[in-house]
Amino acid sequence: MVIAYYLSQVINIYSWILIIYILMSWVPSVQDSSIGRLFANVCEPFLSPFRRIIPPIGGVIDISPIIAFFVLRLATRGIYYLAYLFA
Template identity: 80%
Template sequence: MYLIAFIVSEAINIYKWILIIYILMSWVPSVQDSSIGRLFERVCEPFLSPFRKIIPPIGGVIDISPMVAFVVLWFAQIGIQSILLRFV
């Protein structure tokens, strides 16, 4: 069970880094329009879009939904770890 908890935790950490890269890519439109940008969009947007529907941008400019998404991922990571490690 410890191995499963470790793998799930690392997968969430990798996804967090993918989200960070995707968010930074949004500041550079030429990178976002590249093939790697479209790949990151396909991986990240399904997770971010529900948060964007609930949380509007502040002043129509600043999107804080990725921060909320990170908090949700963090809670999920801790919850999954505690559940899986309870069976060890």
């Protein structure tokens, strides 16, 4: 159960990193900074499969992070379910 807790905390931290990255995308000067590139290196590998499945609406509005957050929450629930199942 302890491993499940730590894994869920890692997913929670990653979710906050994604939120910060999404907010940074609204400010191009921050996105082009070294911090912005670091966040892009961490977040883009996870977001890119969702962007291939769900293209931006009108070429402008990207809803793929919503699906990414859904997958992260689903993973958290799955981790706790497996921990409960094997405990």
